[in-house]
Amino acid sequence: MKLPDMTPRLIVGISGASGAAYGVRILEVLQQAPVETxxxxxxxxxxxxxxxTGLRQNDIERMANVVHHNHDIGATISSGSFRTLGMIVAPCSVKTMSEIASGMTASLMSRAADVVLKERRRLVLMVRETPLHRNHLRTMSELSELGAVIAPPVPALYTHPECVQDIVDHTVGRLLDLFDIEVGLAERWPGIAPEIGAR
Structure with a gap:
């Protein structure tokens, strides 16, 4: 009898918001991790x-283990019986966020996200928009109540980044922390030693 493949799987979605570098970096670092993307x-x-990024679609697709077309509603990731760790959409546009929140599932990306929610798996949405109006905030709140994690790409300046890549790397590391995937990118907070004589 053939044993099931137990390699952890993670769905990575890249939508049209600014911040494509985050999705690219996630795929890059997961090539070295025991995770099927x-x-x-x-x-x-x-x-x-x-x-x-100047990268073409083929350049990106070569970084993933499996590539699904966004119109392929019959893909494996459209079914809850296909086991995954969950899904991360980085970056996540307001359009994609709203589609997921409404449950319309008009594309594979929104269908896969809906499956992750219904199966109570981890859905992380790197929503990239600012400023935010009331409907944006309401939609985020609704998704949070459904179980999604809203994780905008907010730079951690306490890490003293020296370039944009430092900011991207730290954020990617923190996002993958949400799936318990360690890739060595997130600088861990060491605490601040109190000043001598401070009260």
Whole structure:
């Protein structure tokens, strides 16, 4: 009898918001981790990738173990019986966020996210938008109540980043922490020693 493949799987979605470097970096570092990545990119996500990174779709797809087309509703990741650690959408556009929150599942990305929610797995949305109006905030609140983790790409300045890549790396490391995946990118807070004589 063939034993089931127990390699952990993570779905990585890249939508059309600014911040394509985050999705790219996640795929890069997971190539060295014992995790099987399943990639889905929206049409707008492909455009943003080329504009912001200069990378073509084929360059990105080679970083993933499995690539799914966003219109392929019959893909493995559209079913709850396909076991995964969950899904991360980085970056996550307001359109994608709203589609997931409404349960419309008009694309594979939103369908896969909906499956992750219904199976009570971890869904992390790196929502990239600012400033936020009331509907944005309401949608985020609703998704949080459904079990999603809203994780905007907020730089951790306490790490004293020296370049944009430092900011991206730390954020990616913290996002993967949410799936208990250690990739050595997140600088751990060592605490601050109290000043001598301070009260």
């Amino acid at each position: 399943h990639l889905v990119i929206s049409k707008a996500g492909r455009l943003t990738l080329m504009h912001e």
